[in-house]
Amino acid sequence: MSAPLPAGLPAVHRLEGLPTRVRIHEVGARDGLQAEKALVPTEAKVAFIRDLVAAGLPVVEATSFVSPRWVPQLADAAEVLAGIADAPGELDRHPVLVPNAKGLERAFASGATAVAVFVSATETFARRNLNMTRERALEVAQEVTATARGAGVSVRGYVSMCFGDPWEGPVGLDRVTEVSAGLLEAGCHEVSLGDTIGVGTAGHVQALVAAHTAAGVPVDSLALHFHDTYGQALANVHAGLVAGVTCFDASAAGIGGCPFAGSATGNLATEDLLWMLTGLGIETGVDLRAVLAAGARMTAVLGRPSPSRVAQALG
Ligand code: HMG
Ligand code: MG
Numbered sequence: 001m002s003a004p005l006p007a008g009l010p011a012v013h014r015l016e017g018l019p020t021r022v023r024i025h026e027v028g029a030r031d032g033l034q035a036e037k038a039l040v041p042t043e044a045k046v047a048f049i050r051d052l053v054a055a056g057l058p059v060v061e062a063t064s065f066v067s068p069r070w071v072p073q074l075a076d077a078a079e080v081l082a083g084i085a086d087a088p089g090e091l092d093r094h095p096v097l098v099p100n101a102k103g104l105e106r107a108f109a110s111g112a113t114a115v116a117v118f119v120s121a122t123e124t125f126a127r128r129n130l131n132m133t134r135e136r137a138l139e140v141a142q143e144v145t146a147t148a149r150g151a152g153v154s155v156r157g158y159v160s161m162c163f164g165d166p167w168e169g170p171v172g173l174d175r176v177t178e179v180s181a182g183l184l185e186a187g188c189h190e191v192s193l194g195d196t197i198g199v200g201t202a203g204h205v206q207a208l209v210a211a212h213t214a215a216g217v218p219v220d221s222l223a224l225h226f227h228d229t230y231g232q233a234l235a236n237v238h239a240g241l242v243a244g245v246t247c248f249d250a251s252a253a254g255i256g257g258c259p260f261a262g263s264a265t266g267n268l269a270t271e272d273l274l275w276m277l278t279g280l281g282i283e284t285g286v287d288l289r290a291v292l293a294a295g296a297r298m299t300a301v302l303g304r305p306s307p308s309r310v311a312q313a314l315g
Pocket of ligand 1: 064065099102104129131194195225
């Protein structure tokens with residue numbers, strides 16, 4: 001008889017050439033919740049973030065200081081930050097999204113010490129998500145980045161619609177590298193390349209990372225942000241690992257989407273990413289069981305089961 005499987009963890013077999021350590025950038029409380037129609041109580045958001053920190057996630061994006069008219073779910077951004085800021089330096093690990101100077105002002109007033117700016121690689125989504133042209137959105141993000149850096153606040157950059165856009169179709173590699181380079185030049189410490197609607201496949205990931213290298217953007221300044229709409233997220237992470245990327249965004253319980261891109265479903269589930277990385281012997285410092293518990297508590301609040309395959313298998 002074969003030995004029983006270890007309790008809830010895969011056997012470890014390394015694959016030659018992959019990184020030995022990966023940073024998971026947890027986006028459940030922000031990207032995960034932003035598209036939820038029913039308002040999630042602030043205390044449940046704070047508890048979710050605290051659970052994720054306790055699970056060992058090094059970065060847990062907290063919320064967005066976007067227009068509360070555009071995203072009512074995150075209108076309690078200041079209260080969420082107040083609920084998690086109980087130690088000096090604590091907010092360094094909780095970036096908040098800011099779309100413009102007004103958002104940065106509100107983030108500063110709430111004590112944020114890490115922010116993220118976001119620009120679409122495509123024209124249509126720039127207008128639908130930010131009510132600006134793509135060019136203006138990049139300028140605004142650059143201005144916000146310069147102001148934040150001047151105040152000693154770290155800035156992450158996001159590029160959305162890097163693989164395909166529901167209105168414009170496939171997105172050219174250079175449309176993405178232009179925006180990434182612009183964000184890094186302005187002072188972002190890293191750029192996360194978003195597959196907002198989850199249409200990318202592994203070869204496209206490889207080509208996009210290679211296009212960045214060719215454009216002078218080092219691979220260690222890139223993160224990858226996959227939505228799992230077409231079931232490609234883990235294959236795409238694997239392609240990213242092969243290309244040398246060491247930061248991946250994920251959302252506990254696979255919650256998420258974008259209210260301004262109807263075809264965006266949940267983010268890659270943190271639990272599923274952890275299963276794969278654990279099996280590959282890649283260190284993350286994150287406790288899978290604790291993430292499962294955090295995700296289960298949030299899906300109970302949302303009133304629906306987790307789409308994470310690992311959560312379903314171990315739940
Ligand atoms: P607008 O309506 O054009 O704004 O929205 P405006 O500048 O014309 O101002 C209108 C009113 O909004 C004014 O108030 C402003 O003060 C106020 P009034 O004078 O009428 O009383 N206002 C604000 N209030 C609070 N916070 C602010 C703010 N800015 C203006 N920051 C705006 C433009 C950019 C504000 C809007 O389009 C917006 O908030 N967009 C954000 C949408 C969003 O959150 N999308 C999802 C995040 S991106 C994403 O999910 C992708 C990602 O996950 C990666 C991936 O998957 O690809 C990152
Ligand atoms: Mg997203």
